[in-house]
Amino acid sequence: MDRDLSDEDRHQIFFPPLEAPGRPQDQRCWSWFLEHRVPVVTEEVAREALLSFVNSKCCYGSAAAGDLVIRELKQQALCxxxxxxxxxxxxxxxxxxxxxxxxxxxxQRGTSPRLWDIKVRVPPVFQEDTRKFQVPHSSLVKECHKCHGRGRYKCSGCHGAGTVRCPSCSGAKRKAKPARRCQMCSGSGRRRCSTCSGRGNKTCATCKGEKKLLHFIQLVIAWKNNLFEFVSEHQLDCPGELLAKARGETLFKDENTMVYPIVDFPLRDISLASQRGIAEHSAALASRARILQQRQTIELVPLTEVRYWYQGKTYVYYIYGTDHRVYVVDYPERYCCGCTIL
Structure with a gap:
């Protein structure tokens, strides 16, 4: 059976069936959040965090971290x-x-199933993967379009001759200086073609010499973990990209086939971010993918600004995350510029 393959036939997108909406989430009481307390960063903790950071850098001196005088600790909790x-x-x-x-x-063996009717094993949730499958009953055999069913084609290096002009004597058979027979081609003026090893033709790379090709529809399934993140506003001068990756304490976790926007959270920006994130994912995926699982979390990320005095000057650094990572703005004992400040 033969058929022409148009551009539309070669690549088609099949939209998934629409899921029926579930029930909205129950209203939650967030009063416990207002009572939550972030562990206080003391001067001792602040100094130890800086010393640990300095010791991990090859070109940072530890004297300043040991002798500095802490003037102010300004702490803030982010969500x-x-x-x-x-x-x-x-x-x-x-x-x-x-x-x-x-x-x-x-x-001849039956009708090909619709793409979303093909059963496959789904990887663990939130783990990305891409797999390819042959669609049942979609195969047909055709002559190879590259070699026209011969399994081989003429070598482009020698044009089928099997030999090429000698690169040493340029086909003259003799060397001008000194006047003697060319040793590379033994005076023939020709050399065996290295592209086809002198055969004059090559095995077709498309059909591997089989002369025919098996055409079929291939199903490509992509599992993707789409991510939306938002960090609440703060007044301290610590880079947002560090806070986005910082380790935090989980305050709230909700996982289901479809989650619903958080409402009435004490920080209004978090409620708005939840509504915006869910709306963006729904709009982006509705026409091209099926949502299998959603998970939303709220984490508390502590952030402390440390202002200290050393040798007559005031400096600042930041401690962020529950694991007390350090971001240094301008450390007084830095001997080279080869380290990345994190």
Whole structure:
């Protein structure tokens, strides 16, 4: 059975069936959040965090970290909202492979199933993966379009002759200086073609010499973990990209097939971020993927600004995250510029 493969046939996107909406989440009481207390960073903790940071850098001196005088500790607790949407998308595309005379699963064996009706094993949730499958009953055999069914084609290096002009004497058979027979080609003026090893033709790379190709529809399934993050505003001068990756304490976690926006959280920005993140993921994925699972979390990320005095000057550094990571603005004992400040 033969058929022409148009551009539309070669690559098609199949939209997933729409999921029925579930019930909205119950209203939650956030009064416990107002009573939550962030562990206080003392001067001793602040000094130990800086010493640990300095000792991890090859070009930072530890004298300043040991002798500095802490003038002020300004502490603030941030909230980080994260929404993860684990989705599955499916596309179909025509592809081919060398035909090796095995049985052909073509339309004569039945109608190909719809792409979303094909059962596959789903990877663990929130772990990205891409897999390819051959769609049942979609195969057909055609002559190789590259070699026109011959399995081999003329070598482009020697144009089928098997030999090429000698690069040493340029085909003259003799060397001008000194006047003698060319040793490289033994006076023939020709050398064996290195591209085809002197055969004059090469095995077709498309059909691997099989002369025919098996065309079939390939299902490509991509599982992706879509991420939306938001960090609440703060008044301290610590880079946002560090706070986005900082380790925090989980205050709230909600996981389901579909989660619903958080409402009435004490920090209004977090509630708005939840509404915005869920709306963005729904709009972006509705027409091209199926949502398998969602997870939203709120984490408390502590941040402390430490102002200290050393040798007549005032400096500042920041301690962030529950594991007391350090960000240094301008350390007084830095001997080279080869280290990255984190």
């Amino acid at each position: 980080r909202y994260r929404l993860e949407t684990f989705s599955e998308s499916r596309i179909s595309e025509w592809t081919f492979q060398p035909f090796t005379n095995h049985s052909v699963d073509g339309p």
